Amino acid sequence: MRNTLKSVILLAPGLGWLALFMVIPCALIFTYAFFERGVYGGIDYIFTVENFQRAADPLYLGIFLRSAKIAGLATLFAILLAYPAAYAITRAPQRYQTALLIFVILPFWSNYLIRTYAWIVMLNREGLINQSLVGLGVTSEPLPLLYNNFAVIVGLVYNYTPFVVLAIYSSLNRINRETIEASEDLGAPGFTTFRRVILPQTITGVAAGGVFVFVLSIGNFITPDLLGGGRLQMVGNLIYDQFLSARDWPFGAALSMFLIAVMMALLFTQAVLTNRAAGEGRAS
Amino acid sequence: MTTSDAPRRTFAHLTASTACALALLAGAAHADKIVISNWDGYMPPDLLEKFTAETGIEAELSVHATNEEIMGKVVAGGGKGYDVLFVSSPFAEALHNLGLVADIDHTKVPNVANLYPEATELAHDPGNAYSMPYAWGTTGLCYRADRMEEPTSWMDLLAPADDLKGKVTMLSTDRWLMGAAALALGKSLNDTSTGTLTEEEELLIKAKKDLLAYDDSTFYLKLVSGEATMVQAWDGWCNYGIAENAEIKYTIPKEGSDLWVDTIVITKASENKDAAMKFVDYVLGQDTGVWVASNILYKTPNKAAMEALDPALIESFPNMGMKPEELIKYEQLRDLGKGQKEFARTVTQIMAAQ
Numbered sequence: 331m332r333n334t335l336k337s338v339i340l341l342a343p344g345l346g347w348l349a350l351f352m353v354i355p356c357a358l359i360f361t362y363a364f365f366e367r368g369v370y371g372g373i374d375y376i377f378t379v380e381n382f383q384r385a386a387d388p389l390y391l392g393i394f395l396r397s398a399k400i401a402g403l404a405t406l407f408a409i410l411l412a413y414p415a416a417y418a419i420t421r422a423p424q425r426y427q428t429a430l431l432i433f434v435i436l437p438f439w440s441n442y443l444i445r446t447y448a449w450i451v452m453l454n455r456e457g458l459i460n461q462s463l464v465g466l467g468v469t470s471e472p473l474p475l476l477y478n479n480f481a482v483i484v485g486l487v488y489n490y491t492p493f494v495v496l497a498i499y500s501s502l503n504r505i506n507r508e509t510i511e512a513s514e515d516l517g518a519p520g521f522t523t524f525r526r527v528i529l530p531q532t533i534t535g536v537a538a539g540g541v542f543v544f545v546l547s548i549g550n551f552i553t554p555d556l557l558g559g560g561r562l563q564m565v566g567n568l569i570y571d572q573f574l575s576a577r578d579w580p581f582g583a584a585l586s587m588f589l590i591a592v593m594m595a596l597l598f599t600q601a602v603l604t605n606r607a608a609g610e611g612r613a614s
Numbered sequence: 615m616t617t618s619d620a621p622r623r624t625f626a627h628l629t630a631s632t633a634c635a636l637a638l639l640a641g642a643a644h645a646d647k648i649v650i651s652n653w654d655g656y657m658p659p660d661l662l663e664k665f666t667a668e669t670g671i672e673a674e675l676s677v678h679a680t681n682e683e684i685m686g687k688v689v690a691g692g693g694k695g696y697d698v699l700f701v702s703s704p705f706a707e708a709l710h711n712l713g714l715v716a717d718i719d720h721t722k723v724p725n726v727a728n729l730y731p732e733a734t735e736l737a738h739d740p741g742n743a744y745s746m747p748y749a750w751g752t753t754g755l756c757y758r759a760d761r762m763e764e765p766t767s768w769m770d771l772l773a774p775a776d777d778l779k780g781k782v783t784m785l786s787t788d789r790w791l792m793g794a795a796a797l798a799l800g801k802s803l804n805d806t807s808t809g810t811l812t813e814e815e816e817l818l819i820k821a822k823k824d825l826l827a828y829d830d831s832t833f834y835l836k837l838v839s840g841e842a843t844m845v846q847a848w849d850g851w852c853n854y855g856i857a858e859n860a861e862i863k864y865t866i867p868k869e870g871s872d873l874w875v876d877t878i879v880i881t882k883a884s885e886n887k888d889a890a891m892k893f894v895d896y897v898l899g900q901d902t903g904v905w906v907a908s909n910i911l912y913k914t915p916n917k918a919a920m921e922a923l924d925p926a927l928i929e930s931f932p933n934m935g936m937k938p939e940e941l942i943k944y945e946q947l948r949d950l951g952k953g954q955k956e957f958a959r960t961v962t963q964i965m966a967a968q
Binding site: 367368369370371372387389390392393396454455456474477555559560561563567568571572573574575576577578581 | 680682683685686689708711712780783786787788822825826827828829839840841949951952954955957958959961962963965966
C-alpha cells in the first residue's frame with residue numbers, strides 16, 4: 331500500500347506534465363479537426379468530417395509519402411554514420427569514452443537554427459565547399475548543393491545522427507563481451523561475429539535511434555524551409571501553412587491527426603519489436 | 615513589406631519574441647501600459663522611449679515574425695494582452711471581420727490630417743474606420759544591374775533567360791507568390807475563380823524549375839552575396855540591398871504591382887484604448903513619420919513626413935520617391951474569405967510540385 335502511494339507521488343509530476351502539455355493539446359487539435367473554418371479564419375463550431383475527406387486527397391498523400399521518403403533516407407544515412415561511430419567509442423579506452431560522447435552531443439550546445447544557417451554558409455553557390463572545389467579545380471562551375479532534397483537530407487542527418495550514436499552506443503555497451511570472444515574463439519570471421527552476434531544484440535538500439543530520426547525528420551519544417559529553399563514541401567510545412575498562411579485550423583488539425591497516427595503506429599511497432607527481441611534474448 | 619515577414623527576420627528574433635512573451639506575462643498586471651506588437655526592426659528602436667517621454671504612457675514592444683504569427687495569437691486569445699498591432703491590410707481586414715479590432719476615434723487621432731488624401735480612401739478600409747496606414751509600397755523586381763539588363767516583365771522572373779536560371783528567387787508568402795503570376799497573366803490579385811487559379815498554378819509550377827529558392831526573409835542578402843541575380847521583392851526590402859550595394863536596383867514590371875499597405879490597428883480587447891489612440895496619433899506625427907521613413911527605408915503614407923524627407927535619401931533609394939498617385943494605381947491584396955480554401959490548395963499544389 332505504501333509502495334503504491336509512493337509510486338503515485340513519484341509519477342504525479344511526470345503524468346501531470348504529459349497531461350497538461352501533451353494530452354490536452356492533442357485533444358484540442360483532435361476536436362478542432364471536426365469543425366469548420368470560419369470565412370475569415372478562426373473556427374466555426376459546426377460539426378463536419380469534411381476536413382478528413384479533404385486530407386484524403388492524393389495531393390496530400392503524395393506530400394506525405396515524399397516526406398516519408400526523405401525521412402527514411404535521413405534515417406538510413408544517420409544509422410550508417412552512427413553505427414561505426416558508436417562502435418568506435420565502445421572500443422575506445424574507457425577513460426576516453428565520456429569525452430568522446432561529449433563530442434557527440436556538443437552540437438546541441440548551439441541553437442538548431444544557427445546550425446542550420448551554418449549549412450547555408452557552407453553549401454551555397456558562393457559557399458565554403460563550392461569555393462574549395464572550384465579552387466582545387468575539381469569542378470569549373472559551382473555545384474548546386476543548396477536548396478534541394480540533398481541539402482535537406484544533409485541537414486536532417488547532421489542534426490539527428492547524435493541521437494542514433496547515443497542509442498546504439500548504449501546497446502553496444504550492454505553486450506556481454508564474452509559472447510564476442512566466444513564467437514571469435516569458435517573461429518567466426520570478424521564480419522560473421524558482427525552479423526550473427528553483435529548486430530542482433532544491438533538491433534533495438536538501432537531501431538530506437540532510427541525511429542527517433544524518422545519521427546523528428548518527417549515532422550520537421552524548418553530544415554526544408556531553410557536548406558530546401560521552400561522548394562520541397564514536407565508534411566510539417568504543409569501543416570504549418572494550413573495553420574498560419576491559410577488560417578485553416580480545422581484542416582491543419584485533421585492533417586496533424588493523420589501524422590500523429592502514423593507516428594504512434596511506428597512507435598508502437600518499435601515497442602513491440604523491442605519487446606520481442608528482448609524476449610528472444612532471454613529465451614536463448 | 616513586411617508582410618509576412620519582418621524587415622529583418624532572423625533567428626535572433628525568435629529568441630527576442632520569447633523574451634518579450636515572458637516580459638508580457640510579467641507586465642500583465644500594469645493597467646496603465648500599452649503593449650504593441652510589430653515586426654522586429656519595423657520601427658525606430660527608440661520610438662517607444664520617446665513616446666513614453668512625451669506622453670507618460672508606458673509602452674512595451676512585443677515582436678512578431680509574420681502577419682500569420684500575430685494573427686494566430688490574436689485569434690486564439692481574442693486579442694487579450696495586446697493594445698496595438700502592426701499588420702498588413704488583408705490581415706487588418708480579417709481581424710475587423712472577426713470583430714477583434716476597435717474602431718478608431720478620429721477626434722483622438724488629430725494627426726490623421728497628415729495622411730495623403732489617397733491614404734484615407736484605401737480599398738480595405740475607406741475612411742480609416744478601424745486601421746491607420748503605417749507604410750505602403752509595391753512589390754517588384756530587385757536585381758543586380760551589373761549582371762543583367764533591367765527586367766521589364768514579370769515573365770522575366772517566371773521564365774528567366776538561360777543565364778538567370780537558378781539565380782532568381784520568389785517570395786514564399788503565398789499571396790505575393792501567386793500575385794506575380796496573376797500580374798503576368800493580367801488577372802486580379804484577388805481572383806480565386808478555378809480557371810484563374812489553374813492558369814496561375816501551371817505558370818508557377820513551370821517557374822519553380824528555374825528558381826533558386828522561395829525566400830521572403832534573406833532574398834536581398836542573396837543579391838548582395840551574388841547567389842541570386844534577380845529577386846521578387848518588396849520595395850522597402852530591396853532598399854536594404856541597395857544600402858549594401860549600389861548596383862542593386864528596383865523596378866516595377868510593365869504589368870504592374872500590388873499596393874501593399876501595412877497598418878496599425880487597436881484591439882477591441884484593449885483596456886487602454888485612449889492610450890492606444892495616443893500612440894497611433896504619435897506615430898502619425900510629422901516628426902515621427904520622417905524619422906520612421908528614414909530609419910526603415912519604407913515609404914509612409916504620411917504626407918507631412920514624406921515632404922520633409924531629406925532629398926539625398928530619395929536619391930539613394932529612388933523608390934522612396936514614388937508618389938501616392940502612382941501607388942494607388944495598383945490593386946491591394948484583400949482577404950480572400952471563402953476563396954481561401956481553393957487558393958490554399960493551389961498553393962500546396964505548387965509547393966508540392968517537383
